[in-house]
Amino acid sequence: MSVRVRFAPSPTGFLHIGGARTALFNWLYARHTGGKFVLRIEDTDAARNTQEAVEVILGGLRWLGLAWDEGPLTGEATGPCKGERGPYFQSQRRENYERRVEALLSRDLAYRHEGAVRFRMTREPVLIEDLIVGEVRRELTDREAQDPDFVIVRSDGQPVFHLVNVVDDLEMGITHVIRGEDHLTNTARHMALFRAFGVAPPKYAHIPLILNADGSKMSKRDQGASLLAYLEEGYTPEAVVNYLCLLGWSPKDNREILAVPELIERFDLPQVLRHNARFDLAKLQWMNGEYVRALSADRFRELCVHAFARAGVDTNRFPLEYVKAALDTCQGKLRTFGEVVGYAGFYFAETIVYDPVAARKDFQPESLARLARLRAALAGLASFGAAELEAALKRVAVELGVKAGALVHPARLACTGQTAGPSLYHLLEVLGRERVIERLDRASSWRSD
């Protein structure tokens, strides 16, 4: 039997990082087993579902590179889809639910009550054979013991999650339900529903949840909970995928950096952990840095330009060669592209802002006097290349009887406003004589206040 898994998000206008990982695990499992990955939109709650909200999900999955074999092609519920088991929007599957509810009603497996339809839930404990958690014997809670039945169609006629989820999984031929552990205890209801429809339930695999750094539940509003935020802050999808994989799954051989083909080859359900994991931004940043460093020069520049554009800096105002040269001095220095704006913004700023603490330290009168000597030397340089600049600076340092650092630090601050940045000599070359002289002159008139 060929594997069919699905990701079934509700379009809330938001793609949770935990949801993204659920999608990833489903996708990896499908690719690993040669099965199909289905995307189904659970838009039963019409009020808060919009086309844009669906696009957020599609965009997020596409960014991560999680291509679905079946499902919507656009955010429009009545729009084009691929796959033979559609529609893939629950809002378009109304008749399926009605037909199934009728079947249950006719066999007295469900009943009408105050306008709603309720399912006759089994009173017996339900045994769940979970592929990750193992065997779970789910007993009724005290509230359920009083009335185990549950609503499957609301009095307004809208079918409820438990019903639509099961009907769709059944009709779409889903073989493995890989979802968050928050659904584990709901699974008893779902299995009972499958049995009521006369079919064996799919296999279940409940994956642990992703928690905040402090161990609390990561909800929508928490920092870093939105997948989109990582796109916006300049992370690469490869790094996010790699990091997300390592949350709740382990290749078990101490490897950390794993490319997608390798993940597909090695990922499997038995190695999924059983305990929740906390989201560690510092590790993601490190991992992203690993990927950023491995990027080609072209892709690196492209992503830098995007980051600047998002920050409102239009690098197109500058000559292409200048932009390329400027960004090339940042290669290997960044962890995320969001950082490039602060790191290399001085290349594209009219007037730079000095780090106040550094200015008090590096713009002492004696430093400014040395800077004046450096300015004179640089102004007369025949060639403004990094090698010549370095030689000139060191020559001036010798003449002044100071270490190179006594010139390097004030010069860096004067030209970039910062204490950290690209190689000084290279950034001076890129900036060019005119800008450099201009910035050295401006620094010379700096006064503490």
Next chain:
RNA sequence: GACCCUAUCGUCUAGUGGUUAGGACACCACCCUUUCACGGUGGCGGCCGGGGUUCGAAUCCCCGUAGGGUCGCCA
């Protein structure tokens, strides 16, 4: 309140009865170096607690404790 899941350095994890409990991130120190980053070397740091089982428990069992989840006419 009831039910379910879980528990190894701060974090992510390896470990499945005998290991000096390993790795990665973070942190600290030193080296490299024009800054930063990278890289290198070293360091700090852990089996939640208590009972068993066993010649021997991080590992198996029980009880606590803690964290998470669920018990909706939300998904």
